Amino acid sequence: MELQGHLSLGFSVAFTVENLLYALVGCLLGTLIGVLPGIGPVSTIAMLLPATYGLPPTAALIMLAGIYYGAQYGGSTTAILVNLPGEASSVVTVIDGYQMARRGRAGPALSAAAIGSFFAGCVGTLTLAAFAAPLAELAFKFGAAEYFSLLVLGLAGAVVLASGSLLKAVGMVVLGLLLGMVGTDVNSGVMRYTFDVPELSDGISFIVIAMGIFGYGEIISNLSHTEKREVFTGKLEHVYPTREDFRLMMPAMLRGTALGAALGVLPGGGAMLSAFAAYTVEKKTRLRPGEVPFGQGNIRGVTAPESANNAGSQTSFIPLLILGIPPNAVMALMVGAMTIHDIQPGPQVMTGNPDLFWGLVASMWIGNLMLVILNLPLIGIWVRLLKVPYRWLFPAIVLFCAIGVYSLNNNTWDVWLLGWFGIIGYVFIKLGMEPAPLLLGLILGQMMEENLRRALLLSRGDWSVFVTHPISAALLAAAASLLAVVLLPAIRKKREEAFVEE
Template sequence: MELIGNLALGFGVALSPMTLLYCLIGVTAGTLIGVLPGIGPIATVGMLLPITFHLPPVQAIIMLAGIYYGAMYGGSTTAILLKLPGTAASAVACIEGYPMAQQGRAGPALVMTTLASFFGACVAIIIVGAFAPPLAQFALEFGSPEFFSLMLVGLIAAAVLAHGSLLKGLAMAVLGLILGMVGQDVSTGFPRFTFGLGELYEGVKFVIVVVGLFGLAEIVHNIGLGDKREIYAKKVPLRELIPLRRDLRVSFWPMVRGTGIGAVIGILPGAGPAISAFASYAVEKRIAKDPSEFGKGSMAGLVAPEAANNSTAQTAFIPTLTLGVPGDATTAIILGAMLIHGIVPGPKIVTEAPELFWGLIASFWIGNLMLLVLNLPFIGLWVRLLSIPYQILFPSILLFVCIGVFSLNNEPADVIMAAAFGIIGYVFLKLGCEAAPLLLGLILGPMVEENLRRSLQLSRGDPMIFLTRPISLTFLIAGVFLILLVVVPALRKPRKDPTIAAGSKES
């Protein structure tokens, strides 16, 4: 009952015409920058911040938040069509979405990701509205040992990410971990693998790696294919945009699972939407009846991560609003914007600024509805991108990649690094090594190391800290279980292991 009253208050705030306008501006800008590779929500929210000085606080926050979750919608578009993820969180969409586009099913892929985004976000908003304060308490229980154990499970899951050879997948994950070590060590400040370059002190940026390994390598590969590429670039008739009933049916449970995983990860400050997308992909692959479908355009593998990253983008507001601790860099800026407007986030925000809290929740819903309405009609247009002659398309993609990467930090060295990763990515492509496990290693590696070292420092060197804390212990048991799942069938019948057999066909 109370919830209904609160929501009525929220919708009262969010439905005023000016608020609606700013919400629309926010989500539209979010979709646009989500589509553009490199330019992410962090930079956009940062640059739009000064404009919001002159707005009423609620409208300012609603607009900035709209950019954040709007970017989650746009990000998968170019990932599916061009194998070029618009944001870090949509890198997973390349794995299943791009093969679907190659099979002429770009339309259904885009429609289903939009629906999955909407679904994930809507469910997560309910969670935020109903359970924000108790969930914030859960986030506080999650200390360094818990983070380590969770991330370790994630790394083990990396092994199942690979759809080809298990060994190669593991090697790529380890390579990702090594890449993640580049930069100043968090625990000691010691610069590693920086070769004296200040640009590398804060590590290799995820977006640069993704854009290079996926986007640029794919362009080189496509040009190398010559006329063969034209096969799937032909015009797509409109009715083929619509998903089949089968698509909807196979998507439902993956979307539910993705939303759940995404919601939990969003609550943990510091994890972020990219991790939730990878995690839910790994889960789908693990529980699928036919894992060999993965990597060739599995609908479950596409929609689950998409629901997960949108769900994360919403629940990330729980720690931001109720603890005053941002979940990631973008929510950190939104937090800054609140402070500038004199709103103090924290446990009391729900009671002290109800019109902001509930107005924001209501605006999330409205914003997501706007995103759905905005995105669906454009899908036909996006799919046309594929019918543009490649001679025109690829220089354009290259330019947008360059501008996007440059604008991360206005740093030419970043663009050169993207080119280097493009070359590396092409080499791996030719050698049949998949990039996905590398990306997961790159995201998780620094967190695993940082939290392990910190935990041992906190326990003054006693490794029992991971076993005596219940949440951490639960994760470790889950990790052992995962290893058994992978190893036991492989031991029983090594020759017929599907993951190894599939390795010969995939490249």
């Protein structure tokens, strides 16, 4: 079988000492930043991008991928033991996870999160491997017009699936598109929106924007919160779930995995949307006789979202690796990591760099296994780490970000920009504006402009090329339908309530 041959190639690449080491480093870092509230995978990957310059491409991507799905594991530990989501996708795990800990069932809650995460991660990776070849064949049929329309659909999806106000989401996407236009026009060589500032002639680095908005912005926000963390100090007795727990967990795990695998592929989707959707589905599923109500320590309220967020984090690699389109902010940073190593995201990755593609896929199985083995034994260390005051941690993060940004171009201008974008990021948080659509607009906007110009050049300026090509027309129609449907009053109200839990 062709898939078996590809996977055997992938495991031969992933099982080298170097790649195993970087997978372990990525998993440990991911778990650590998932455990520590306020330090998410976006800011961590943004901080570590400069450090990947000297690494081989496969090792760099394996490590960054490990950070992403490792954060989903670590976030559940904080949610259950501290009543704080360590990572955004663990927001709903807090609801029942901490209540289980208070009832003396912290061990089964952590085990349920680990088992659900491992199962969903394996299924999500299998989904990626199974759909890779057929989707790559379809992607090779895409021309410039089709790619432009697909990117339009991606931005429409990012707007619709972003949490909070629709108008704010549109504003963030537009701001990202505008920031992407700063710099020298590739075709004409004319400087655009630089305001006669020479340092802006090469544009604004997306690493600077990502570190500033997601890294410094989150730090400033966290420093403004003075509440004391209530760290769980009880003993972890009866770590493994009971037979009755497994009877409740299995259906929830399957439902969460299926939802996460499907929603992870969508633009703007990924781990967070998957977790919310899975928890909502479980709440609407009838309780069994004697089952603990939701919000009071129901094990399904831990298993389903933790399964969903890991499945979503794995399948979000599908549009990135096969179509070259990042579905969320973390995948947008992965585009940057690939660009650093002169790898063009898209179907040619599978044909031109099969070692990298299948090595990355195989490393996800290995990484999920590493996380299961590491997760429970290290809980004592994470609990002690959570007692460290945040004011002792943030200076090191600030310094690391500044050094990383300076090392990009050895330019102090980038460090100043980092500080300004940190303030802007804090303002976004205070205004309730989710910054992820901005990063997607920044990355996808540059691809959109490139494909728009190429399509018009090939059609000699004929705009009808976007509706006369069947695939392009279908994608534009889907984008228009998506925006039209979400503007309906009933749908809009449901959408704005979707990310709010009692």
